[in-house]
Amino acid sequence: MRFAVLTLFPDTFRFMADYSVLGRAIRNGLISLETVDVREFATDRHGTADDYQFGGGPGMVMKPDPVFAAVDAVRADIPAAERTATPVALTSPQGAILNQDLVNEFASAPGMILVCGHYAGVDERIREGLITHEVSIGDYVLTGGELAAMVIIDAVSRFVPEVVGSAENVEHDSITSGLLQHPLYTRPPEFRGMAVPEVLRSGNHADIERWRRRQSLERTLRLRPDLLDTAPLTNSDRVFLASLGWSGTPD
Numbered sequence: 001m002r003f004a005v006l007t008l009f010p011d012t013f014r015f016m017a018d019y020s021v022l023g024r025a026i027r028n029g030l031i032s033l034e035t036v037d038v039r040e041f042a043t044d045r046h047g048t049a050d051d052y053q054f055g056g057g058p059g060m061v062m063k064p065d066p067v068f069a070a071v072d073a074v075r076a077d078i079p080a081a082e083r084t085a086t087p088v089a090l091t092s093p094q095g096a097i098l099n100q101d102l103v104n105e106f107a108s109a110p111g112m113i114l115v116c117g118h119y120a121g122v123d124e125r126i127r128e129g130l131i132t133h134e135v136s137i138g139d140y141v142l143t144g145g146e147l148a149a150m151v152i153i154d155a156v157s158r159f160v161p162e163v164v165g166s167a168e169n170v171e172h173d174s175i176t177s178g179l180l181q182h183p184l185y186t187r188p189p190e191f192r193g194m195a196v197p198e199v200l201r202s203g204n205h206a207d208i209e210r211w212r213r214r215q216s217l218e219r220t221l222r223l224r225p226d227l228l229d230t231a232p233l234t235n236s237d238r239v240f241l242a243s244l245g246w247s248g249t250p251d
C-alpha cells in the first residue's frame, strides 16, 4: 500500500516512519509513505502555496496550481491501471467523518493520495478537479490536516496484510466486530485489591467466550448503544441485552 501525502509540512510525517508498528511496516516494504512538499510545486520563486480569497474575508486559501501540479507528479508515478483506483483524499473539517467502513474502503485501494488542508481552506477547484473523498476525523477544528492524514494512514495501514501481528488482531478488534471490546487482564492476578475475574482463570473456554461476549454487549449498551443498531447480534445476544433493559429491535 502506497501513501503519498501532499503537505506544507513534510517533516511532521517523519516520526510516523520511525515509530514502532508503521516504522516496521515501512522498513519491511509492506507500506510506503512519501511526502510531497506542495511549496516545491509553486509557480513563483517564493514557494507561495496560499493567497487571499476573492470576495474578501479573513484567512488565506490554498492555491490550486501547486496542488494540481503536485498531484499530477504523484500520479505520473502510479501505474496507469492503479491510477483510477487510487483515492485522492482531502483532510478537512468539512469532510465525512472517518469511520471503520471508510477505513476499509481505503484499505482495499492500491494506495492513497492525501492532501492536507490548511489555512481557511482550499480553493474550491481543488475539490472539483482532484478530490475523490473529503475526510474529517471528528467535529472539532485542528490547525492543519497533517494530524488527520496521520490518523487515516495509521487506521488504513492496520488492514494491510501483515502490518499488524495477525489477521485475527484486526478482525477481532473493537468496532471492526461492531461491538466494543471486552475487558482485558494480564498478570498479576490480584493488584491493589482488584482481582482478575475468576472465569478468565478457569480454563473453561466456552465460559470464557460467553463472559467476553456478554461484557462486550454490556459495555456497548452502556457506552455506545448506537452501535447495537448495526452490530451483528445473535438471538442469545438479544435475549441478554433485553435482560439489561435494551429495547432495540428483536428480529
Ligand code: 6GU
Pocket: 090, 091, 092, 093, 095, 117, 135, 136, 137, 138, 139, 140, 141, 142, 143, 144, 145, 148, 149
Ligand atoms: Cl481533517 N482538518 C482540520 N483542519 N481539522 C479537523 C479535521 C481535519 N478533522 C477534524 N478536525
